[in-house]
Amino acid sequence: MTHPAAAQVPQTRWARTVDGACIAYQDIGRGPVTLVVIHGWVSHLEIYWEQPRFARFMRRLAKKMRVLHFDKRGVGMSDRLSGPPGLDVQMDDVRAVMDAAGVERAAVFGWGTGGPPLACMFAATSPERVLALCIDAEISLAEDVPIGFPREEQELYLTRMVASWGDDERADEFVRQGFGPSAATQALAHDPAFLRWSGRFMRCAATPASYAAFDQMWYETDVRDVLSSIHVPTLVLGKAGAGEPEWAAMNEYCVDRIPGARCELVAGSEGVVWVEEPEPLVRALETFVESVRHEEAELDRMLATVMFTDVVGSTDRACEVGDACWKGLLEKHNATVRAFLARYRGTEVTTTGDGFLATFDGPARAVKCAQAVCEAVKPLGLEVRAGCHTGEIEPMGEGDVGGIAVHIGARVAALAGRSEVLVSSTVKDLVAGSGLVFEDRGRHTLKGVPDPWHLYAVTTPPAT
Numbered sequence: 001m002t003h004p005a006a007a008q009v010p011q012t013r014w015a016r017t018v019d020g021a022c023i024a025y026q027d028i029g030r031g032p033v034t035l036v037v038i039h040g041w042v043s044h045l046e047i048y049w050e051q052p053r054f055a056r057f058m059r060r061l062a063k064k065m066r067v068l069h070f071d072k073r074g075v076g077m078s079d080r081l082s083g084p085p086g087l088d089v090q091m092d093d094v095r096a097v098m099d100a101a102g103v104e105r106a107a108v109f110g111w112g113t114g115g116p117p118l119a120c121m122f123a124a125t126s127p128e129r130v131l132a133l134c135i136d137a138e139i140s141l142a143e144d145v146p147i148g149f150p151r152e153e154q155e156l157y158l159t160r161m162v163a164s165w166g167d168d169e170r171a172d173e174f175v176r177q178g179f180g181p182s183a184a185t186q187a188l189a190h191d192p193a194f195l196r197w198s199g200r201f202m203r204c205a206a207t208p209a210s211y212a213a214f215d216q217m218w219y220e221t222d223v224r225d226v227l228s229s230i231h232v233p234t235l236v237l238g239k240a241g242a243g244e245p246e247w248a249a250m251n252e253y254c255v256d257r258i259p260g261a262r263c264e265l266v267a268g269s270e271g272v273v274w275v276e277e278p279e280p281l282v283r284a285l286e287t288f289v290e291s292v293r294h295e296e297a298e299l300d301r302m303l304a305t306v307m308f309t310d311v312v313g314s315t316d317r318a319c320e321v322g323d324a325c326w327k328g329l330l331e332k333h334n335a336t337v338r339a340f341l342a343r344y345r346g347t348e349v350t351t352t353g354d355g356f357l358a359t360f361d362g363p364a365r366a367v368k369c370a371q372a373v374c375e376a377v378k379p380l381g382l383e384v385r386a387g388c389h390t391g392e393i394e395p396m397g398e399g400d401v402g403g404i405a406v407h408i409g410a411r412v413a414a415l416a417g418r419s420e421v422l423v424s425s426t427v428k429d430l431v432a433g434s435g436l437v438f439e440d441r442g443r444h445t446l447k448g449v450p451d452p453w454h455l456y457a458v459t460t461p462p463a464t
Contacts, residue, residue: 029062040112241269387413
C-alpha cells in the first residue's frame, strides 16, 4: 500500500564510497549555498518524509539553499554492516555524497546523537570542503560533560530501547527516550499517528542489534580533543526554551573550545530539530551561512586590470565576406588574441562573440597587450577597439569575474575608436615609468557607473 506522502518523497540516489559502499542520499532545493545535513545516527530517508513534521522542516531548509542529506553507513537505505564504522569511514561517506552531487564546498549542519561529532570531525580534517559549520552542542555524551551520563545509565537505556525496538505497542518508549523530556515532546508519546510512524521508522532504520551496537559506538565517541582544530566559521545553535542548565553549559563548552565560534539561542525547546516549528532555527542558520558567504566573497576580491576587446563593424564585415570566410577570419582573430594573452601573461575570462574579456595582474601589460592585438589583426582586414581599467574584481564561479571594475572596463572599451586603446584615469596613474604615453579624452559619464570618469587614449607606438 502506498503511503499518502510517498508522491512527495524526493528521489533517493546512491553515492559510491572509496571502498565501494553505497550511501543513500537525497538532493533537494536550490540556492547559492549547499547545506549538507548530518542527521542523528538513526535515519531512513524515505520513511522520514512520511512524518509531516520532518517534511515541513526539510522543505523550509531547502527554500533558499540546496540541501543534501543521507543515511549513514549501516542504517536506513545505505549499505548495512556487521558492525558500526568509525568516524574516518563515515567522513569518507560525507565526501562521497558531496562528490556524487558535484558539490566541492558546502555548509555542514550536524544535529542529534552522531550528527555534531561527525560534522566537527569533517570540518577539522577537510576544511577546504566546508564553508561553515553549524551544530547543536551534542558533541559528546561522556559522563564528565554537562549533558553526559554514566555508563550504567547508558546500559539501562539500551536495554529498554532494544526490548521495545520496532514494536508498535511500545513505540511510546522510543518517543519518550529518544525525543527528550519536554512536555511538547512527551505529548507525542500519546499521539497514535506519531506512534505508528515511529514503529515503522524503527523497523526500517535499523535492527535491534544494530541499534544497540551503533548507539553504544556513539556513546563512546568523543571529539572534544578535535574542537580546537576546527578553523571554519562555526555556529552553535541552542534552544532558548531548553530549561536544563546542562544544555546552556554545553553550548558554552563548545564555544570556548572551537576557535571563533559563537552561540545563538533560538526559540524552541526540542532536541530533535524537526519536531517543532522550523522557522527560528532555519532562519538563524540561513543568516549565519549567508554572512559567511558574503564575507568570503569580499575576501576573494582582488585587484586586477580588465581588458575588453571588440571587432569594429563586425556585422558589416561578416555580410561582406560571407559566413564561411567570416568564420575563418574570426578563428584567426581569436588565435591572435590568445597568443598575445599568453605573451603578456593575461588570463582569458570569456569571449563575447567577436571580442574578449581578459584580466592581468599588471596594468602596463594589459595596455601593451591591447595595443599589440589592435596592430596584429589589421592584416586580417579587421580593426579592434580596446579598453582597460584597474579595480577590484570578484570571482563568480566557472572562471567568470564580476564587480564594478568589469562594468567600467566594458564601458571604456565601448567608447574607443577604430584600432584605439582607451584607458581609465586609474590605469594611466598606475603605469607611470612604463614608457606609455596618453592623450586626454576628457571626462565621460559611463552608463550604469556612478560619477564621471576621465579617459585617456594610448598614443605610444605598439611594441614590435
